[in-house]
Amino acid sequence: MATHAFKINRYNPDDERRGHYMQEYPLDVQKGWTILDCLNEIKWKQDGSLTFRRSCRSGICGSCAMTVNGVNMLACETQALTLKSSTIVVEPLRGYPVIKDLVVDLEPLVESLYAVKPYLITKTPLPTDQERFQSPEERAKIDGLYECILCGACTSSCPSFWADKKYIGPHGFLKAYRFVADSRDEGTREHLEALDDKHGLWRCHTIFNCVEACPKDLNPTKAISELKKELVREKIG
Amino acid sequence: MKYREHVRSGGAILWFFQRVTGIYLAVVLFLHVWILHYALKEELGFAAVKDRIATPMWKTIDISFLVIALFHGLYGLWIVLDDYIHKGWLRVFIFGAIAVIALIFVTLGILTILPFNPGGY
Numbered sequence: 501m502a503t504h505a506f507k508i509n510r511y512n513p514d515d516e517r518r519g520h521y522m523q524e525y526p527l528d529v530q531k532g533w534t535i536l537d538c539l540n541e542i543k544w545k546q547d548g549s550l551t552f553r554r555s556c557r558s559g560i561c562g563s564c565a566m567t568v569n570g571v572n573m574l575a576c577e578t579q580a581l582t583l584k585s586s587t588i589v590v591e592p593l594r595g596y597p598v599i600k601d602l603v604v605d606l607e608p609l610v611e612s613l614y615a616v617k618p619y620l621i622t623k624t625p626l627p628t629d630q631e632r633f634q635s636p637e638e639r640a641k642i643d644g645l646y647e648c649i650l651c652g653a654c655t656s657s658c659p660s661f662w663a664d665k666k667y668i669g670p671h672g673f674l675k676a677y678r679f680v681a682d683s684r685d686e687g688t689r690e691h692l693e694a695l696d697d698k699h700g701l702w703r704c705h706t707i708f709n710c711v712e713a714c715p716k717d718l719n720p721t722k723a724i725s726e727l728k729k730e731l732v733r734e735k736i737g
Numbered sequence: 738m739k740y741r742e743h744v745r746s747g748g749a750i751l752w753f754f755q756r757v758t759g760i761y762l763a764v765v766l767f768l769h770v771w772i773l774h775y776a777l778k779e780e781l782g783f784a785a786v787k788d789r790i791a792t793p794m795w796k797t798i799d800i801s802f803l804v805i806a807l808f809h810g811l812y813g814l815w816i817v818l819d820d821y822i823h824k825g826w827l828r829v830f831i832f833g834a835i836a837v838i839a840l841i842f843v844t845l846g847i848l849t850i851l852p853f854n855p856g857g858y
Contacts, residue, residue, distance in 0.1 A: 615743075659820075663821050694743060696747075702748030702751075703820065728749075734749070735749040736750070
C-alpha cells in the first residue's frame with residue numbers, strides 16, 4: 501500500500517465563476533488497483549460529487565477514456581502503480597467540451613463518425629440461402645481496424661483536431677478504412693467522399709499521437725496513409 | 738443526428754504533388770551539393786560555375802529547382818497555417834501574401850537565370 505496524491509481536474513457547470521480547477525485527494529493505492537478503482541474509491545469514500553463516466557470496467561466500452569499524467573488512456577485498463585508516480589494527475593480528454601469534471605461531450609466524435617458512413621454498404625443483393633462470405637485472407641485485412649471501441653482517446657490527442665473541431669479525426673478514418681478494406685463492402689466511394697473534405701484526410705500531418713494514445717494498440721496513422729493512397733489512386737488513376 | 742456539410746478539398750492532387758516535388762527536391766539538392774562541393778576540381782567561385790549554368794540544360798534544371806522549391810516550401814507553409822487560421826478575410830490575406838511572395842521570387846529567379854550569359858560579363 502502506498503499513499504498517492506490524485507490531482508483531479510474539476511469543473512462544475514453550475515459554478516461557472518470558479519471554472520476549471522485542480523483538487524487533490526490522498527489515496528492509499530493497493531496493488532492491482534486501476535485508475536478507475538482509485539476514482540471509485542475517491543468518489544465512494546471521499547467526495548461523492550466527483551463525476552466521471554464508466555461502464556464495463558473491462559476495456560470494452562471506452563467510457564472511461566481520460567488523460568492521466570498527460571497521456572490518454574482507459575482508466576479501467578491502467579493499473580495505478582504501473583505509472584510509477586506518487587502524484588497522478590487526472591484530466592478530462594483534451595479537445596472536447598467538458599460537461600462536468602472528467603465527463604466530456606463526445607458529440608463531435610459521433611458526428612464525424614456518421615460522416616464516414618461507418619457501416620457495410622452493399623449493392624449486390626444478399627443470397628437468400630447464405631451470408632456474405634469472406635476468405636480467411638480477406639478477413640485478415642481488417643485485423644487492427646475492427647477492434648476500435650470509439651473511446652475518443654486518439655482524436656483527443658490529435659493536434660489537427662485541437663486546431664479544427666470539425667476535423668474528422670483518427671477514429672473516423674480508422675472506421676472508414678475498416679469498411680474500405682472489407683472485401684464485402686461495395687461502398688468505397690461513399691466512405692471516401694466525406695474524407696476528401698476541407699476537414700478531412702488532408703488535415704492529417706502524420707503526427708502519430710493517435711498511435712501513441714490508442715489503448716487498443718491500433719494504428720490509425722497507417723489506416724490514414726492507406727486512405728490517402730486510395731484517394732490519390734482514384735484521382736490520378 | 739445532424740449531418741456535416743461536405744466541403745470539397747481537392748487535397749488529393751496537391752498532397753500527391755507535394756510528395757513528388759519532395760522527392761525531386763531531394764534528388765536535385767543532392768546533385769547540387771555533390772556537383773558544387775565534391776565534384777568541382779577548382780576553387781568554388783564565379784569562374785568555376787559560369788560555363789555550367791549558362792547551358793540550356795542547367796538553366797532548365799535551375800528554373801525547375803526554383804519553381805518547385807518555392808511551390809513545395811510555400812505550399813507547406815500554407816498547410817501549416819491553414820490549420821490555425823479560421824477567419825475568412827485573414828485566410829484570403831495570408832494566402833494572397835504567400836502567392837505574391839512566390840510570384841516575386843519566381844520572377845526574380847527567372848530574370849537572373851534566363852538571360853545569364855558569361856560572354857557578356
